[in-house]
Amino acid sequence: MFTNKNVLVIVTGSIAAYKATTLVRLLVKNDAQVRVGMTKSAQEFITSRTLAILSGHEVLTDLFNAPESAVVHMDWAKWADIILVVPATANIIGKIANGIADDAVTATIMASAADKVIAPAMNDHMLNNLAVSRNIKQLQTDGWLVIEPETGFLAEGYDAKGRLPEPETILSQTDVRLRSRSGKxxxxxxxxxxxxxxxxxxxxxxxxxxxxxxxxxxxxxxxxxxxxxxxxxxxxxxxxxxxxxxxxxxxxxxxxxxxxxxxxxxxxxxxxxxxxxxxxxxxxxxxxxxxxxxxxxxxxxxxxxxxxxxxxxxxxxxxxxxxxxxxxxxxxxxxxxxxxxxxxxxxxxxxxxxxxxxxxxxxxxxxxxxxxxxxxxxxxxxxxxxxxxxxxxxxxx
Ligand SMILES: Cc1cc2nc3c(=O)[nH]c(=O)nc-3n(C[C@H](O)[C@H](O)[C@H](O)COP(=O)(O)O)c2cc1C
CATH class of the missing domain: 3.40.50.10300 (CoaB-like)
Structure with missing residues (x-):
């Protein structure tokens, strides 16, 4: 499905961050070249070491203390064919929709011409917030594929919309989107x-x-x-x-x-x-x-x-x-x-x-x-x- 594609997975500070491990494994299994970037908050939920091992590459976390080069965000932006922001917090959605690039991942996203996919995951109250709804619409207008959150059991202990879909669903939807670009x-x-x-x-x-x-x-x-x-x-x-x-x-x-x-x-x-x-x-x-x-x-x-x-x-x-x-x-x-x-x-x-x-x-x-x-x-x-x-x-x- 993703043979020879360079896929950059951006993980942000949501309780669903653990699902990014399965996503990275699935991508590797589908023959993608995978790299991972994490926000500071994401590292409160899972370690960069786990994702480094699963992706086989050092994780991007810091703009000014980066693994490979002085302008890492430009290099990684150019390297990526696809950027998957999974899971995406209300915060990162707001930043991307409004052109803010104040850390390693947002600077890389802004500099990249890759196909872009984002999977919001948050509490239903956050999801229904007017600013969040506005920002999600803005991302769709800007050409992002927004993966619809599912209705299901939230971390807060009740059923509502906001759950991150399973990684298989995210990849399947991404696959359709990528193929549709050259469709007849x-x-x-x-x-x-x-x-x-x-x-x-x-x-x-x-x-x-x-x-x-x-x-x-x-x-x-x-x-x-x-x-x-x-x-x-x-x-x-x-x-x-x-x-x-x-x-x-x-x-x-x-x-x-x-x-x-x-x-x-x-x-x-x-x-x-x-x-x-x-x-x-x-x-x-x-x-x-x-x-x-x-x-x-x-x-x-x-x-x-x-x-x-x-x-x-x-x-x-x-x-x-x-x-x-x-x-x-x-x-x-x-x-x-x-x-x-x-x-x-x-x-x-x-x-x-x-x-x-x-x-x-x-x-x-x-x-x-x-x-x-x-x-x-x-x-x-x-x-x-x-x-x-x-x-x-x-x-x-
Ligand atoms: C336990 C816990 C769970 C959280 N889960 C979410 C979440 O699922 N979605 C979300 O948008 N924010 C969530 N947050 C809030 C974000 O972590 C917070 O807005 C943070 O600033 C996001 O930073 P980032 O977008 O740079 O990763 C959670 C916070 C805590 C303490």
């Missing part, structure tokens, strides 16, 4: 559906299917890597991806309503959700009770066909990609579906396979297009398959 979908809107819909029977029960939403999320990530504005309409909340706006829905009807309105100004639509074909005729107000009779009959009606409706509402320039989960005659059924749904591309996958498809981290698919050129992608990770699908989608004309 800059300025394009891609709408993707994901997950299995839930069709309510009564207040506690619903009908659903085995879809995990993994393929939809992988497609969202692959489109975001190309710089697209992605709207992900999903029944499952798997992860936050930089550049992806999530809209949570439950039923097929809700997914249909949101899809139709989001598609209006979209360039691409990818129907990766497993939408229930049928739903109960009515959602019961009260829970169904056990009855003496051991059988229960549910009456079902058909749901709206999202892919078909999107295909029929397509305007000039809009492109539609469908998914077909098949268990037999995959290519033939796929071709028929491509035409009947007015889609431009159809991704057919064999869900009868145990080693790929539903819930699995892998997939194996056949891509069908109107020119009848079928392209089979051998079994690979869902993100690898998603990247191929997006590449092919970009070539649709």
């Amino acid at each position: 979908l800059q300025g394009k809107k891609v709408v993707i559906t994901a997950g299995g819909t839930r069709e309510a029977i009564d207040p506690v029960r619903y009908l659903t299917n085995r879809s995990s939403g993994k393929m939809g999320y992988a497609l969202a990530r692959a489109a975001a890597e190309h710089g697209a504005h992605v709207t992900l309409i999903t029944t499952i909340n798997r992860e936050t991806i930089f550049g992806v706006h999530q809209i949570m829905v439950k039923s097929a009807q809700e997914m249909y309503d949101v899809s139709m309105s989001e598609f209006e100004d979209a360039d691409y639509f990818i129907a990766a959700a497993a939408v229930a074909d049928f739903k109960p005729t009515a959602e019961l107000v009260h829970k169904i009770k056990k009855q003496a009779d051991s059988t229960l009959t549910l009456n079902l009606v058909q749901n709206p066909d999202i892919l078909k409706a999107i295909g029929q509402s397509k305007k000039a320039g809009q492109r539609v990609v469908g998914f077909a989960a098949e268990t037999q005659h995959i290519i033939q059924s796929g071709q028929e579906k491509l035409v009947s749904k007015s889609a431009d591309m159809l991704v057919a996958n064999d869900v009868s396979r145990q080693d790929a498809g539903f819930s699995s981290d892998n997939n194996a698919v056949t891509i069908l297009t109107r020119d009848e050129r079928a392209q089979t992608l051998a079994k690979a990770s869902k993100i690898a398959i998603a990247r191929e699908i997006i590449e092919r989608m970009i070539t649709l004309n």
Whole structure:
């Protein structure tokens, strides 16, 4: 992920500073060249020795008593391809946003043209402070990737927003951001559906299917890597991806309503959700009770066909990609579906396979297009398959 990249990690005086050790280890594992800078306060939380050992390099802590050169901040600023400020205190956010460079790390940041990522971590009251909110917005305007703090258990002993996301999440978001710079979908809107819909029977029960939403999320990530504005309409909340706006829905009807309105100004639509074909005729107000009779009959009606409706509402320039989960005659059924749904591309996958498809981290698919050129992608990770699908989608004309 970060092969041959020079990554400068800046650690500041937050209680979450200990997570920087995992971040540095992960970067080293991903083949990055890593150096670390620490504020004075950060060294109250973890030692520079720990980070020096993990990064394999002396840590920058002092502007006027630096390890290597008289102008260390200029040298390190030039060396870095990426600067990650993790965790970032309210204080450092304020300093960077306002152009203050009064120590080794802020002087280095100011002198550097590297890609810059910052992960705020603080108590919710600090995070909601008007000056902090203003400074975070300023950093976004200045081109920083700001990693959104998570809601969770804070050091103060209660649940609120302000927690530092796990290092894996920070690196994954950074990766998408870096890839998106040279993407072919800059300025394009891609709408993707994901997950299995839930069709309510009564207040506690619903009908659903085995879809995990993994393929939809992988497609969202692959489109975001190309710089697209992605709207992900999903029944499952798997992860936050930089550049992806999530809209949570439950039923097929809700997914249909949101899809139709989001598609209006979209360039691409990818129907990766497993939408229930049928739903109960009515959602019961009260829970169904056990009855003496051991059988229960549910009456079902058909749901709206999202892919078909999107295909029929397509305007000039809009492109539609469908998914077909098949268990037999995959290519033939796929071709028929491509035409009947007015889609431009159809991704057919064999869900009868145990080693790929539903819930699995892998997939194996056949891509069908109107020119009848079928392209089979051998079994690979869902993100690898998603990247191929997006590449092919970009070539649709
Ligand atoms: C125990 C403790 C925990 C702290 N945790 C945070 C924190 O999570 N986020 C934050 O913005 N400030 C936190 N602070 C306050 C900062 O350490 C303080 O504002 C400091 O001046 C930051 O310096 P720096 O930005 O140069 O690292 C904490 C302070 C203490 C004593």
